[in-house]
Amino acid sequence: MSYSFLMPKQIFYGEGALEQAAPAIAACGNRALVVTDPIMIKLQNVGAVTEILEKAGVSYAVFDGVTGEPTDKMVEAGAQVWERERCDFLIAVGGGSPIDTMKAIGVVAVNGGSINDWYGREIKGALPPMIAVPTTSGTGSEATQFTIITNTETDIKMLLRGRNLIPDIAVDDPRFTVTAPPAITAATGLDALCHAAEAYTSRKAQPMTDTLAVSAVKRIFRYLPICYSQGEDKEARMQMSLAALEAGIAFNNASVTVIHGMSRPIGALFHVPHGVSNAMLLPACFAYVYREAADRFADLARAIGAADRETGDMEAAESFIKACGELCRSCHIPTPEEYGIEREAFLAAIPKMTEDALASGSPANTRKELSGEDIALIYKSLLK
Secondary structure, three states, rough: OOOOOOOEEEEEEEEOOHHHHHHHHHHHHHOOEEOOOHHHHHOOOOHHHHHHHOOOEEEEEEEEEOOOOOEEHHHHHHHHHHHHHHOOOEEEEEEEEHHHHHHHHHHHHHHHHOOHHHOOOOOOOOOOEEEEOOHHHOOOOHHOOOEEEEOOOOOOOEEEEEEHOOEEEEEEHHHHHHHHHHHHHHHHHHHHHHHHHHHHHEOOOOOHHHHHHHHHHHHHHHHHHHHHHHHOOOOHHHHHHHHHHHHHHHHHHHOOHHHHHHHHHHHHHOOOHHHHHHHHHHHHHHHHHHHHHHHHHHHHHHHOOOOOOOOHHHHHHHHHHHHHHHHHHHOOOOOOOHOOOOHHHHHHHHHHHHHHHHHHOHHHHHHHOHHHHHHHHHHOOOOO
16 A cells, blocks of 8 residues: 655754744745734744844735634735735744634635635645744644634634645744743643544554654653643753644644544634644543544553553553543643533534534544434533
8 A cells, every 4th residue: 555645845843943944934935924923923933033034134024913713804814914015925923823824825815715715625726935933832733734714604613625735844943832821832732632643543544644643642641741830841842842743744644533523613613722622522532432443542552651562452542541531631621611611502502513523524534433423422421
């Protein structure tokens, strides 16, 4: 059997990665649109990037209108700045939201219309050069062919796909992640865990994604608790930055499964951050599907030391799921009700969330065959 494998053209990672990437960034064009949010400006993360541009004599404009998880309205506003400022390449500075917004702006900048026009269609054709500078360790968006944009009219988080959405340059410099507060560190780190574990247990897993996924899972279990409790620990931040990159490359090629399919509707309807909704679902989803992939979940348990070679696959798989639950609890991940979602509202939304989850296609990558009834049962199990 043969496989294909996709990743950014250039990746710079580790301490000092931004400075190392400076010549490659400067070569991307004459005027950059920096896509970010107001907090990144306040924390001077944007300033570190624009300083690189200024030293290289490259002009730029800044769009800081990413004020939450990306929507079609944010993309439209960013595309207007792109056109008005006559930019020719894009740089995203921030978490997954600015990076996903940057990708969508690139699509609209070239094709016109609305980003909503691309729901259900593969995005093709050349896009402007794109550079992603993540400031969280989790989304992996700097290495993927996906972007998630909310259609504000339908309340659907659209999973949009196209090989040309992979940024040309990914800059994973851990110094930017030090500014992430504990709650963001936890949510994004657990998002990366979902990426890695889902990639490893996906129907589309392959040898190269397996290697990256297992490595990411090991790093996350070891270093996420340190980053959460000791955010200034440079070694832990560097390791989590690398884990998020590994997990992003892994799921870019092997896809995600049931967790992500079910997570997006929760985020769209109840405005729960993506990493938090993933973590809410993580133990329940894996507990529902592990039997059909017990050997794979057992591998992950042995990788993190939750089981040994003498432990049977079923028992080891259960140990991994237990460890995931413990990690979520240690990071103080809330239930839907603890987050503030009314029980009756959540129950009433299950039919739509189930339909949207199945329509995303992600649950179909799970090794257990999942019906709408299965998805609905998992949603209900979140309400203790």
